[in-house]
Amino acid sequence: MTALQQLGGYIASGVRQSLTPELREALKLHVIDTVGAWVATAATHEARALTKFRNEVRKASPGDLALEVMINCALPRLSEIDDIHFASMITPGAIVVPSALTMAAALPGQSADTLAEAIVAGYETMIRFGTAIDGANILYRGIWPSYFAAPLGVAAAAARLRELNAEQAAQALALALNLTSPGVGHHSTATTSRWLAIGASARNGLLAARAAQAGFTSDLAMLDGKFLSNVYAITPDLAAFTLGLGGRPKLMDVSFKPWCAARQTMAATQAFVELLAEGVAVADIDEITVAIPPVQQKMIDHGVKAGERLTYLTSLPYMLATAAVAPDTRFDIRPTSQTAPEIPALMAKVKIRPDDSLMREYPAAWPAWVALRTATGTRERLVRLVPGDPARPLDDTQLLDKLRRVVAIATSPATAAAVVSAGRALLEADDLTSAAAAALRAGGIAL
Numbered sequence: 001m002t003a004l005q006q007l008g009g010y011i012a013s014g015v016r017q018s019l020t021p022e023l024r025e026a027l028k029l030h031v032i033d034t035v036g037a038w039v040a041t042a043a044t045h046e047a048r049a050l051t052k053f054r055n056e057v058r059k060a061s062p063g064d065l066a067l068e069v070m071i072n073c074a075l076p077r078l079s080e081i082d083d084i085h086f087a088s089m090i091t092p093g094a095i096v097v098p099s100a101l102t103m104a105a106a107l108p109g110q111s112a113d114t115l116a117e118a119i120v121a122g123y124e125t126m127i128r129f130g131t132a133i134d135g136a137n138i139l140y141r142g143i144w145p146s147y148f149a150a151p152l153g154v155a156a157a158a159a160r161l162r163e164l165n166a167e168q169a170a171q172a173l174a175l176a177l178n179l180t181s182p183g184v185g186h187h188s189t190a191t192t193s194r195w196l197a198i199g200a201s202a203r204n205g206l207l208a209a210r211a212a213q214a215g216f217t218s219d220l221a222m223l224d225g226k227f228l229s230n231v232y233a234i235t236p237d238l239a240a241f242t243l244g245l246g247g248r249p250k251l252m253d254v255s256f257k258p259w260c261a262a263r264q265t266m267a268a269t270q271a272f273v274e275l276l277a278e279g280v281a282v283a284d285i286d287e288i289t290v291a292i293p294p295v296q297q298k299m300i301d302h303g304v305k306a307g308e309r310l311t312y313l314t315s316l317p318y319m320l321a322t323a324a325v326a327p328d329t330r331f332d333i334r335p336t337s338q339t340a341p342e343i344p345a346l347m348a349k350v351k352i353r354p355d356d357s358l359m360r361e362y363p364a365a366w367p368a369w370v371a372l373r374t375a376t377g378t379r380e381r382l383v384r385l386v387p388g389d390p391a392r393p394l395d396d397t398q399l400l401d402k403l404r405r406v407v408a409i410a411t412s413p414a415t416a417a418a419v420v421s422a423g424r425a426l427l428e429a430d431d432l433t434s435a436a437a438a439a440l441r442a443g444g445i446a447l
Helices: 003-018 021-041 045-060 065-077 093-105 112-132 135-141 145-161 166-178 193-213 227-232 238-242 263-277 294-300 309-313 316-325 327-331 342-347 396-410 413-428 432-442
Strands: 285-292 350-354 368-374 377-383
Touching: 003 112, 003 145, 003 166, 003 238, 021 065, 021 093, 021 112, 021 396, 021 413, 021 432, 045 065, 045 193, 065 093, 065 145, 065 193, 093 112, 093 145, 093 193, 093 432, 112 145, 112 238, 112 432, 135 145, 135 294, 145 166, 145 193, 166 193, 263 285, 263 294, 263 316, 263 368, 263 377, 285 294, 285 316, 294 350, 316 327, 316 342, 316 350, 327 396, 396 413, 413 432
Parallel strands: 285 350
Antiparallel strands: 285 368, 368 377
């Protein structure tokens, strides 16, 4: 039995055995977190461009489910406040949750359990694929693991929602591999193809599941053979793809982001915040030295460029400076300027160096070490975990507070209060589809 056939069997029948009460509660938190990202992101230039594009296409193609999946996945993913799994470098929630909700809304009569199973299957598939291709390292080759994995994750969710059998589910995964691509290049303007591309990648997962249901087939041994190694110079770890299927769901190992930024910046920012909380005054700091895993340096050791939102969200010096000077800025998903004059001065004091010793825990953990030098001495802190990681979890109240902050800044306090109220109701709901739709409507989004 090939790797894809094993996963296809899990999607068709094994995933329902995973739905323990603990998993159901965790799943609801990830749905709420994605709803927050989805609602807040509407305030960005990129989201407005995507929404305008969808409205134009709708005129010629009304009722196009693939179009809705495409844009509904692109919107929360561009927020940079969606969840993330370290070892795979996969951000599954922004792809799996909106695609599953959008598809479920178009399939009346779906049970709450089927939707939950579809989301779990999507998380499982994306994370296993990302781990198998060594996503935490190939990212820095220019390969975007979440983009690469998106068709498989959506195909898995669609296969479960459409109740495909094991053979059809495996074929859906194989067909999704036919329709995937590893990267999009670097582009960060308001109309960047990056977000359009990942939406289209998610859409291809729906196409693959529909094709498999219609009888189309593909090479079920694509992962087992030399397809990835010949085409992309990636040799997949098949054990990572299949080992432990039916055991602890991968969703339980996914981290929430506590604020809006690239996760690679967060351990250092958390260390810095903790040192400030011990009584170090910002005005007394002469130098900030940060040690990070070497693979991350190119991504986060840079300044910012006005109008290019991603340069702010991936700049470690900027994140450190705003954490000290304007901490609420960390909850704004659309930073476009240095709003406080102290920020550039503090950024200039940041020195970032690679530290090979921090690779010992990588990619299971992304640690960082920070030292603050003042006239009276140096204070140091090593942080391995930030709030939101599975070993340092956010509780319901903390997650809803994050949602409130992010949505309030992007929209209004009244909208944030309505979304939070709907989020609390979702935690108690049996009908996940209706509850999630209600939370989105509170934020002005209709499925």
